[in-house]
Amino acid sequence: MSFYTYLLASDPYGTLYCGHTDDLASRVWKHKEKAYRGFTAKYDVVRLAWYEVHEEREYAFRRERQIKKWNRAWKIRLIEELNPRWDDLYETLNC
Numbered sequence: 001m002s003f004y005t006y007l008l009a010s011d012p013y014g015t016l017y018c019g020h021t022d023d024l025a026s027r028v029w030k031h032k033e034k035a036y037r038g039f040t041a042k043y044d045v046v047r048l049a050w051y052e053v054h055e056e057r058e059y060a061f062r063r064e065r066q067i068k069k070w071n072r073a074w075k076i077r078l079i080e081e082l083n084p085r086w087d088d089l090y091e092t093l094n095c
Contacts, residue, residue: 001022002022002053002054002055003020003021003022003053003054003055003056003057003059003060004020004021004022004024004027004051004052004053004054004060005018005019005020005051005052005054005060005063005064005067006018006019006020006021006024006027006028006048006050006051006052007048007049007050007051007067007075007078007079008028008031008040008045008046008047008048008049009045009047009049009079009086010043010044010045010046010047011047011086012085012086013076013086014045015043015045016045016049016072016075017031017039017040017045018064018067018068018075019064020057020060020061020063020064021060022057022060024048024051024093025090025093025094028046028048028090028093029090031045031046032046032090047086047088047090048088048089048090048093049079049083049086049088049089050078050079050082050083050089051089
């Protein structure tokens with residue numbers, strides 16, 4: 001089983017959200033459908049801008065906590081290293 005740390009964005013350089021999950025496609029779909037009434041639904045943060053895979057849940061959780069402490073410029077740099085056009089990576093997942 002794989003675990004994921006991910007960043008969602010409202011638009012390129014827009015509002016960011018960091019999370020972790022064991023089912024990335026399902027979690028992002030739930031954000032897109034506004035199944036979670038909260039931050040991502042309120043600010044329309046539904047574009048999967050970045051993610052990484054971990055072998056253990058604890059690693060994904062720790063990475064999420066690490067990234068949440070970062071300043072915005074570091075998060076943007078992380079996204080742009082993988083996804084310089086800010087494409088919605090959800091479209092590339094095998095759902």
